[in-house]
Amino acid sequence: MTISANEDRTFRMHVNLGPQHPSTHGVLHLELEMYGEYVLGIDPVLGYGHRMHEKMAETRPWQSFFANTPRIDYACSLPHSLCYASLLEQALDIEVPARARSLRIITSELNRITSHLLWVGAFLLDLGAFTPILYCFDDREQAVDILEHITGNRLTHAYMCAGGVMADTDDAILRKTREFIQRMRGRFQIYDRLITNNIIFVTRTRDIGIITPDMARAYGATGPVLRGSGVPCDIRKIAPYGGYDTFEFDVPLGSNGDCLDRYSVRLQEMRQSLNIIEQALDQLPGGPVRAKVPRTIKPAPGHYSFSVEGARGDVTYWAVSDGSEIPYRLKIRSACMANLSLLPELCQGMLLADLISTLGSLDLVIPEIDR
Amino acid sequence: MSALPDELLKKLQACDAHIKTTSPQQGSLLHVRVTRTALKQAATVLRNAGLYPVFMTAVHTDPHVALVYQFAASDRPLRVLLATTADKGGHAPSLTPLFPGMQWHEREARDMFGIIFEGHPDMRPLILCDEDRDLHPLLKDPKHLKTLEQLKGADLEITGGEAS
Amino acid sequence: MENPGQRQPGRPVSRTTLGATDPAQPDTDRGLWQPLRLAENILDACRANSLWPLTFGLSCCAIEMMSAGMARFDMARYGAEVFRPSPRQADLMIVAGTVNKKMAPVVKRLYEQMAEPKWVIALGNCAVSGGPFAGEGNYAVIEGVDKLIPVDVYVAGCPPRPEGLLEAIFTLQEKITGRKHPFPQNRHPQQEEKK
Numbered sequence: 001m002t003i004s005a006n007e008d009r010t011f012r013m014h015v016n017l018g019p020q021h022p023s024t025h026g027v028l029h030l031e032l033e034m035y036g037e038y039v040l041g042i043d044p045v046l047g048y049g050h051r052m053h054e055k056m057a058e059t060r061p062w063q064s065f066f067a068n069t070p071r072i073d074y075a076c077s078l079p080h081s082l083c084y085a086s087l088l089e090q091a092l093d094i095e096v097p098a099r100a101r102s103l104r105i106i107t108s109e110l111n112r113i114t115s116h117l118l119w120v121g122a123f124l125l126d127l128g129a130f131t132p133i134l135y136c137f138d139d140r141e142q143a144v145d146i147l148e149h150i151t152g153n154r155l156t157h158a159y160m161c162a163g164g165v166m167a168d169t170d171d172a173i174l175r176k177t178r179e180f181i182q183r184m185r186g187r188f189q190i191y192d193r194l195i196t197n198n199i200i201f202v203t204r205t206r207d208i209g210i211i212t213p214d215m216a217r218a219y220g221a222t223g224p225v226l227r228g229s230g231v232p233c234d235i236r237k238i239a240p241y242g243g244y245d246t247f248e249f250d251v252p253l254g255s256n257g258d259c260l261d262r263y264s265v266r267l268q269e270m271r272q273s274l275n276i277i278e279q280a281l282d283q284l285p286g287g288p289v290r291a292k293v294p295r296t297i298k299p300a301p302g303h304y305s306f307s308v309e310g311a312r313g314d315v316t317y318w319a320v321s322d323g324s325e326i327p328y329r330l331k332i333r334s335a336c337m338a339n340l341s342l343l344p345e346l347c348q349g350m351l352l353a354d355l356i357s358t359l360g361s362l363d364l365v366i367p368e369i370d371r
Numbered sequence: 372m373s374a375l376p377d378e379l380l381k382k383l384q385a386c387d388a389h390i391k392t393t394s395p396q397q398g399s400l401l402h403v404r405v406t407r408t409a410l411k412q413a414a415t416v417l418r419n420a421g422l423y424p425v426f427m428t429a430v431h432t433d434p435h436v437a438l439v440y441q442f443a444a445s446d447r448p449l450r451v452l453l454a455t456t457a458d459k460g461g462h463a464p465s466l467t468p469l470f471p472g473m474q475w476h477e478r479e480a481r482d483m484f485g486i487i488f489e490g491h492p493d494m495r496p497l498i499l500c501d502e503d504r505d506l507h508p509l510l511k512d513p514k515h516l517k518t519l520e521q522l523k524g525a526d527l528e529i530t531g532g533e534a535s
Numbered sequence: 536m537e538n539p540g541q542r543q544p545g546r547p548v549s550r551t552t553l554g555a556t557d558p559a560q561p562d563t564d565r566g567l568w569q570p571l572r573l574a575e576n577i578l579d580a581c582r583a584n585s586l587w588p589l590t591f592g593l594s595c596c597a598i599e600m601m602s603a604g605m606a607r608f609d610m611a612r613y614g615a616e617v618f619r620p621s622p623r624q625a626d627l628m629i630v631a632g633t634v635n636k637k638m639a640p641v642v643k644r645l646y647e648q649m650a651e652p653k654w655v656i657a658l659g660n661c662a663v664s665g666g667p668f669a670g671e672g673n674y675a676v677i678e679g680v681d682k683l684i685p686v687d688v689y690v691a692g693c694p695p696r697p698e699g700l701l702e703a704i705f706t707l708q709e710k711i712t713g714r715k716h717p718f719p720q721n722r723h724p725q726q727e728e729k730k
Contacts, residue, residue, distance in 0.1 A: 022590050022620040047498040048638045059672045074595035137605035219472035220424040239397035239448035333426040367594045500637035
């Protein structure tokens with residue numbers, strides 16, 4: 001469009017979105033070049049949540065890093081802990097007992113459900129709807145109660161350790177988990193009536209923020225962002241770990257790559273997680289929950305890598321060991337960083353309101369990007 | 372375990388790369404080490420094979436900083452670990468023109484290790500604040516520095532004249 | 536002479552108190568001060584029971600702050616319902632999460648933009664003292680938000696439970712009005728049945 005000199009002077013603005021803003025999930029700072037309501041360009045400024053996790057890994061023993069892993073991505077923390085624990089088990093050649101594997105999967109999938117519920121509520125809050133977040137948090141509190149009983153904490157669960165999990169759980173909470181599954185399955189119709197079939201929600205998300213599969217792959221975007229564009233990439237299916245290959249579940253896909261598809265993918269993923277938890281409860285074996293692990297963990301010199309499917313995408317840890325009890329280097333690959341990096345190219349020419357929809361649909365946790 | 376794509380292996384070998392294959396828990400991992408000049412060529416091969424960039428990072432070793440890239444396939448359990456080293460002055464070619472997703476990883480590597488990527492469109496600090504732009508916190512103290520041989524990182528090391 | 540800053544029964548300790556902390560004139564209940572004292576009490580009760588928090592979630596504790604605002608823990612019962620995104624409209628800043636060097640000038644600026652009277656709750660170990668990130672090798676995390684701005688109430692925990700944030704609101708209300716809530720909210724229902 002042609003811009004006259006006068007319009008250019010009056011409509012062009014440089015606006016700061018954040019670092020304190022109700023619609024950024026954490027402390028994201030976007031510097032926007034705007035022309036009226038249209039976004040010409042974005043410059044994300046990161047680092048407001050930098051908490052030196054990789055540096056801390058180089059100053060503490062291997063097992064002390066389990067205090068950091070829940071705090072990297074706090075909304076879905078158990079997959080991070082699972083990734084680090086599996087990396088150590090791979091390095092030390094430890095076999096995790098069967099009961100621990102099942103408990104890990106049950107708690108990881110419950111955590112995925114709490115993360116997606118938090119996302120649905122916060123996404124709708126960004127779009128201006130205040131009611132859905134109350135329903136989402138109601139369901140989330142039921143799941144968080146179960147996680148609190150099993151792991152001991154509501155949010156930053158210190159549950160995984162090298163060799164298994166920290167403690168066993170009792171049958172009462174497993175019965176309560178089954179009740180939660182039944183209850184949650186009935187709640188999806190509320191979400192469908194309130195959100196999915198809501199004309200305002202659909203208008204704000206259909207055909208908004210379309211990400212093509214090639215674009216997603218070029219930026220390394222994974223998780224629901226990639227699956228919303230139709231690419232069936234889920235590490236639990238492609239490179240199964242921790243016993244996921246013994247469970248049957250589908251990988252929901254989108255077709256268009258817009259915000260509505262990413263929302264639908266996450267909603268369906270919650271249903272699939274409930275299926276996985278139910279199967280895990282049916283097959284839950286007895287036995288120990290922790291393998292014998294040496295008191296000081298000293299992996300042999302070399303480098304090790306492990307990847308899991310977090311709620312936001314591919315979470316990979318890469319560690320270099322020099323044979324001592326302190327890591328030489330630990331690299332944490334955060335799923336959100338790749339997901340956010342495609343936003344500057346994606347948002348050019350968008351309306352500001354559509355930018356908020358797109359930003360929300362990426363499901364960002366900024367301290368995971370900044371580590 | 373799915374079969375390794377042989378074409379990919381052949382094309383990587385054409386880039387004068389040293390390749391080792393391991394089979395850790397999750398599928399197969401190709402360790403590819405290349406010289407700095409062949410880095411872009413190897414990355415192009417991986418891009419044409421449809422792999423997505425997982426991460427780019429660095430490890431401070433004696434005498435040079437080793438650069439490590441990981442790529443993954445989205446339809447099979449295949450990961451490729453591409454390794455090279457920065458030169459004495461900490462320079463390395465940028466892969467941003469090939470993989471736009473590398474842009475932020477390389478900015479972070481500059482923040483943490485001080486590596487300058489040639490061809491990168493924007494080398495501003497990403498994670499650290501302005502006053503800490505030259506802090507380079509992940510560079511190690513000389514007394515804690517190890518060589519790649521001590522780290523048994525032979526598959527990360529490049530040999531030959533390119534090392535300097 | 537007792538410490539003029541110490542809470543005395545029946546006398547509020549808000550920053551806008553008139554003359555109550557002047558040791559030369561301890562007895563300010565008579566004469567012209569009395570209607571002003573009554574007005575102060577009413578104003579302090581209003582302020583305490585309708586705190587407007589600023590949406591300032593930085594990291595993990597922000598999720599527990601959100602939970603405290605939601606249906607189960609419900610901060611709205613105690614007046615602190617209306618989360619304002621703009622500091623100009625807020626009077627309570629709940630610093631929920633880690634403050635690092637890049638974020639520090641932002642925290643200070645937001646605090647300065649808030650109008651008086653204003654209060655700060657430091658929620659979580661990171662805001663209290665740097666939390667798990669303080670210690671050897673720390674180059675980025677500010678060890679406690681009270682190094683930047685004055686804090687009224689500290690809540691320990693990593694993250695603290697939403698009930699911890701509710702207790703912080705009660706403590707702050709007590710600090711503002713000078714007296715405890717007339718109907719204590721922290722009586723356990725089972726203890727009630729035993730009575």
